[in-house]
Amino acid sequence: MADTAIFDVDGTLVDTNYQHALAWYRAFLRFDIVLPIWRIHRSIGMGGDQLVPSLTSDEVEERHGDALREAWTEEFEPMIDEVQPFDGAHDLLAEVTRRGFQVVLASSGKSEHVEHFLDLVDARGLADAWTSSDDVEASKPAPDLVQTxxxxxxGSSGIMIGDSPWDAIAAARAEVPTIAVRTGGFSPEELRDAGAAHVFDSLRDLIDGLDDTPLARARA
Structure with a gap:
């Protein structure tokens, strides 16, 4: 049994995955790199340090990685006010807290974005801690973020709640099980193949099904 619920933020609590994909598409275009947006979407959930070489090559990462990530920031930030929390985001955090879990928001996003989304979900009074990209050397699918x-x-043991295969892979590498929601646009098969033990269509469905998951109650 777990005592700590580790929540991914982007794509899980707030609806950002398609804005992220579009921002990356525009960032790559600045360097005359044209990638299908569907391919970019399949990599959303990785941190930028992993996404660039995964979608292109180590050479592109070496030559343009930092500039691409800066371009992504410039493209994403004008869209941030469009971002909305998923239905049930605050209620899910409140219910998991009520059941006795510590709550940590594990984001590999920029710290200022994390702060914005904390307020969007009204999570400051519910989360015991949170992370950003400033806190780790390697982002998902490396396990660093989950361990941090x-x-x-x-607490001594956790359960990951995420929306992407990269959440599940990172958690598995940290020996933490995953509950997945389809809010990020990934199929149940993709999520289960990555290691998710449970898959729900929405946060409301997860709230209704908590009793059938490791989030039924925290370890005393």
């Missing part, structure tokens, strides 16, 4: 999230609280 666990290190932020005195």
């Amino acid at each position: 999230a666990l290190d932020r609280v005195p």
Whole structure:
């Protein structure tokens, strides 16, 4: 049994995945790199340090990686006010807290974006801690973010709640099980193949099904 619920933020609590994909598409275009948006979407959930070489090559990462990530920031930030929380985001955090879990928001996003989304979900009074890209050397699918999230609280075991295969892979590498929601646009098969033990269509469905997951109650 777990004592800590580790929540991904982008694509899980707030509806950002398609804005991220479009921002990356426009960032790559600045360097005359044209990628199908569907391919970019399949990599959303990775951190930018992993996404660039995964979609292109190590050479592109070496030559343009930092500039591409800066371009992504410039393209994403004008869209940030369009972002909305998913229905049930605040209620899910509140219910998991009520059941006795510590809550850590494990984001690999920029710290200022994380702060914005915390307010959007009204999560500051519910989360025991949170992370950003400033806190790890390697982002998902590396396990660093999940382990850092666990290190932020005195708990000893966690359960990951995420929306992408990269959440599940990162959690598995940290020996943490995953509950997935389809809010990021990935199929149940993709999520299960990546290691998710449970898959729900929405946050409301997850709230209704909590009793059948490791989030039924926290370890005493």
